[in-house]
Every structure is written in structure tokens, then in C-alpha cells.
Amino acid sequence: MTPSGTKVRVKAMTPPGHIRAPFYLRGKTGEIERVLGPFRNPEQLAYGLPASQKILYRVRFTMAELWGDAAENPADTLDAEIYDHWLEEA
Secondary structure, eight states: OTTTTEEEEOOOOOOOOOOOGGGGGGOOEEEEEEEEEEOOOOHHHTTTTOOOOOEEEEEEEEHHHHHGGGGGTTOEEEHHHHHHHGGOOO
């Protein structure tokens, strides 16, 4: 498990099918706000497949990171729950 406070980047993958990482977060860098624990992978469950357990994290992003100069309040944040297979250390 990756500890809270670690900087991570959402992988910029574009696999087909039912995915659980919003497109606008892909390639963006945030900070792990907390570890939520292991859950069965919903990307597999959506197809009725046996689902392995993945660690789910709450990741915090700044509006400046997400929207750049278009951010109305750059210091505001957005939290998203993202599974570990979508994250890499930044």
C-alpha cells in the first residue's frame, strides 16, 4: 500500500470497456489523501468476471492541476477514489 501524502499520477491509459478512472484525471498528478483499503475490482465485476482485490485510494487534486489557467479557484481541490492499478508514483 502507498501511504497518505504520496504524490501519484493517474495513468494515461485508454483501455476499452468499463473503466473506473475519469478521463479528465488521466495523466494528472495528485496526492493520496487516504487509503480506503482492498475491494474487488469493479472493472471485472461489471462483466461478471471473477474480480481480484485492488487497493482503493482517495486522491486529492488541485483545480490548478486539473484545469490549468482556466481554474476559477486554483487552490480548491477535488477528491477522487481511484484503484491502485490506475496509479503510479509521481
